[in-house]
Amino acid sequence: MNTQTHTREGGCTCGHVRYQVVSEPMIVHGCHCRGCQKNSGSAFAVNALFEADRVTVVSGTVEEIAVPTPSGTGQDITRCTKCKVAVWSNYNMGGLRKHIRFIRVGTLDDPDQFPPDVHIYTSSKQPWVILPSADRRVSEFYEFAETWSPASLERLSKIEATAGIKIS
Incomplete structure (x- = not known):
């Protein structure tokens, strides 16, 4: 992960x-769950997690669409009101839904700077997706203390x- 902090921009x-x-x-x-495959229309989704208060809409309007997830808690996908491209999601994540944004890395102006730190739900990874041998991966989800x-x-x-919630 890059350690230099500065403002980054993205959009639809x-x-x-x-x-x-x-x-x-x-x-x-790098999430390989079936839900991310369906929601992205691809083999996996790459999401960068940020505190919600560090993400600001600079221009345009967005809409949140609730989408079911296998866990039953659902996710809120934030999309452009015009082209409907998903710019981020909010997952339940133990009750932290409104506090963490899962930015769709591909919507950043410079997405190359954020390769996955970990590949999750590799048990449902498409067999033709070959992960680099050095990449961290877990079959389902990880232990926070071991990964973050x-x-x-x-x-x-x-x-x-x-939030008054302990998940890690």
């Missing part, structure tokens, strides 16, 4: 929605305190 395909993110991601997931950096765990702890 049509350019109506522009957003800014002010920080480094807490972690970047100490700095990211500290940020997560602050979110948990604000």
Whole structure:
């Protein structure tokens, strides 16, 4: 993960929605679950997790669409009101839904800077997707303490305190 902090920008395909993110991601997931495959129309989704208050819509309008998930808790996908491209999602994540944004890395102006820190739900990975041998991966989901950096765990702890929920 890149350790330099600065403002990054992204947006939808049509350019109506522009957003800014002010920080480094807490972690970047390459998610291979069937839900991400269906929602992205691809083999996996790459999401960078940021505190919600560090993500700002600069221009345009977005809409949240509730989508079911295998866990039953659902997710809220935030999309451009014009082109309908998904720019981020909010998952339940133990009750932290409104506190963490899963930015779709491909919507960032410079998506190359955020390769996955970990590949999750590789048990449902498409067999033709070959992961680099050095990449961290888990069959389903991971243990936070074993996967997140100490700095990211500290940020997560602050979110948990604000929400009054302990997930890690």
